[in-house]
Amino acid sequence: MADKFFAWYGEVFKDSALSAREKSLIALAVAHAVQCPYCIDAYSSDAYEKGWSESQMMEAVHVASAIKGGAALVHGVQMMNKVKSIAM
Amino acid sequence: MKSLKALQHALADAGHQIDILEHEKDLPLFTGKMKQAGLLPLLPTQPEIFQVNVGKMCNQVCKHCHVDAGPDRKEIMTKTTMQLCLDVLANNPSFKTVDLTGGAPEMNPDFRWFVSEIKKLKRHIIVRCNLTIILANKKYHDLPDFFKQHEIEVVSSLPFYTQDRTDRQRGNGVFEDSIKALQMLNAVGYGMEGTGLLLNLVYNPAGAFLPPSQIALEKEYKDALLERYNIQFNQLYVITNMPISRYLDYLLVSGNYSSYMEKLIQAFNPVAAANVMCRNTISVGWDGYLYDCDFNQMLDLKIGCSGSDHLSNYSSSAISEREIILNQHCYGCTAGSGSSCGGAVA
Numbered sequence: 001m002a003d004k005f006f007a008w009y010g011e012v013f014k015d016s017a018l019s020a021r022e023k024s025l026i027a028l029a030v031a032h033a034v035q036c037p038y039c040i041d042a043y044s045s046d047a048y049e050k051g052w053s054e055s056q057m058m059e060a061v062h063v064a065s066a067i068k069g070g071a072a073l074v075h076g077v078q079m080m081n082k083v084k085s086i087a088m
Numbered sequence: 089m090k091s092l093k094a095l096q097h098a099l100a101d102a103g104h105q106i107d108i109l110e111h112e113k114d115l116p117l118f119t120g121k122m123k124q125a126g127l128l129p130l131l132p133t134q135p136e137i138f139q140v141n142v143g144k145m146c147n148q149v150c151k152h153c154h155v156d157a158g159p160d161r162k163e164i165m166t167k168t169t170m171q172l173c174l175d176v177l178a179n180n181p182s183f184k185t186v187d188l189t190g191g192a193p194e195m196n197p198d199f200r201w202f203v204s205e206i207k208k209l210k211r212h213i214i215v216r217c218n219l220t221i222i223l224a225n226k227k228y229h230d231l232p233d234f235f236k237q238h239e240i241e242v243v244s245s246l247p248f249y250t251q252d253r254t255d256r257q258r259g260n261g262v263f264e265d266s267i268k269a270l271q272m273l274n275a276v277g278y279g280m281e282g283t284g285l286l287l288n289l290v291y292n293p294a295g296a297f298l299p300p301s302q303i304a305l306e307k308e309y310k311d312a313l314l315e316r317y318n319i320q321f322n323q324l325y326v327i328t329n330m331p332i333s334r335y336l337d338y339l340l341v342s343g344n345y346s347s348y349m350e351k352l353i354q355a356f357n358p359v360a361a362a363n364v365m366c367r368n369t370i371s372v373g374w375d376g377y378l379y380d381c382d383f384n385q386m387l388d389l390k391i392g393c394s395g396s397d398h399l400s401n402y403s404s405s406a407i408s409e410r411e412i413i414l415n416q417h418c419y420g421c422t423a424g425s426g427s428s429c430g431g432a433v434a
């Protein structure tokens with residue numbers, strides 16, 4: 001199973017329709033969204049080694065945070081709907 | 089910024105650098121790895137490249153410089169030693185290429201004379217031009233024409249195609265001047281299709297990490313430099329930083345030394361090891377002493393030919409029968425796709 005996972009993982013990050021460099025920045029943003037310390041270290045190094053600047057990397061983290069924060073916020077609609085259903 | 093030597097820094101002493109490199113007992117010996125790969129002793133092939141370090145003086149003081157070069161370095165090759173180089177070249181036709189390096193080789197007052205004399209011997213000449221020298225003083229502004237006139241291949245460092253990374257490694261303002269110099273080289277035909285005038289760039293990591301793939305990065309460089317600055321060039325050479333001199337200082341001060349050495353060791357590639365540049369290169373120091381490569385030169389590890397380790401007593405048989413001198417820094421040549429003055433080797 002592990003071998004299959006790592007083979008697939010390796011394949012995902014290869015240059016293809018997106019470059020390995022672009023994929024590294026996506027991975028960095030996702031690593032922050034899922035708050036995986038190992039992935040943050042790994043993709044901070046990888047993205048920097050692949051030539052992204054600190055400001056570009058920070059912007060990617062802001063994008064991840066904006067999506068995560070926005071997603072949390074719009075769940076407020078669910079909250080309001082639930083409250084509406086039980087309130088007099 | 090000053091050189092380590094001008095600062096009287098302990099690392100200015102080659103012996104001290106070797107002590108540090110040999111001190112980490114947990115790290116496997118490079119010679120042991122070479123033995124496992126069936127490459128010990130490491131023997132030379134046909135000598136083809138005659139690399140001459142014409143002096144340590146430079147207009148820049150880059151943070152990673154393995155030469156510890158700078159404006160304060162006064163070691164400069166004399167015309168007499170250059171003549172000894174020409175004599176060795178005349179007697180040894182297997183050297184097809186003469187690779188001129190420094191410091192900034194153009195700062196040697198006899199540089200242009202030396203180039204013209206080598207040209208008379210009909211050898212291909214490479215000049216490792218740091219680009220900013222072209223703009224450093226009026227007397228260097230015509231270098232692109234001089235290079236063209238002598239059909240010189242120009243190899244120039246540009247650690248990245250953005251200002252931030254380049255300036256961090258090479259000093260403030262270096263990127264801007266490098267771009268202007270590249271445009272001047274393009275203007276006389278360097279790097280342009282159909283001219284035959286070769287302009288190759290060198291990438292090396294601006295930090296404690298190994299370089300990425302040469303092919304992918306070359307495309308990125310070409311796209312970015314063309315789009316942003318209308319600059320063209322031929323090839324990109326990707327070079328690994330050697331854990332010696334100012335880069336060793338950086339590794340130690342930043343706390344990255346052990347992890348960097350581990351990265352190099354983990355990435356040891358026997359194919360790259362079989363193709364290291366010292367096998368077909370002889371490196372000449374500013375004072376005429378001979379070395380297996382420019383890195384060994386900076387560590388004062390003279391060529392293993394007792395009695396013929398100087399231009400004045402050059403012996404082609406002793407050179408071809410020698411064993412190459414190896415030490416822990418050699419891991420810098422064998423990591424991943426390997427690293428040489430011409431980029432990846434595997």
Ligand code: SF4
Pocket residue numbers: 146147148149150152153154155156157158190191192218258
């Ligand atoms: S790396 Fe090259 S340009 Fe920079 S200081 Fe050393 S010799 Fe000069």
Ligand code: SF4
Pocket residue numbers: 364365366367380381382383384412413414415417418421
């Ligand atoms: S550092 Fe010099 S001697 Fe060692 S492998 Fe590299 S080129 Fe050869």
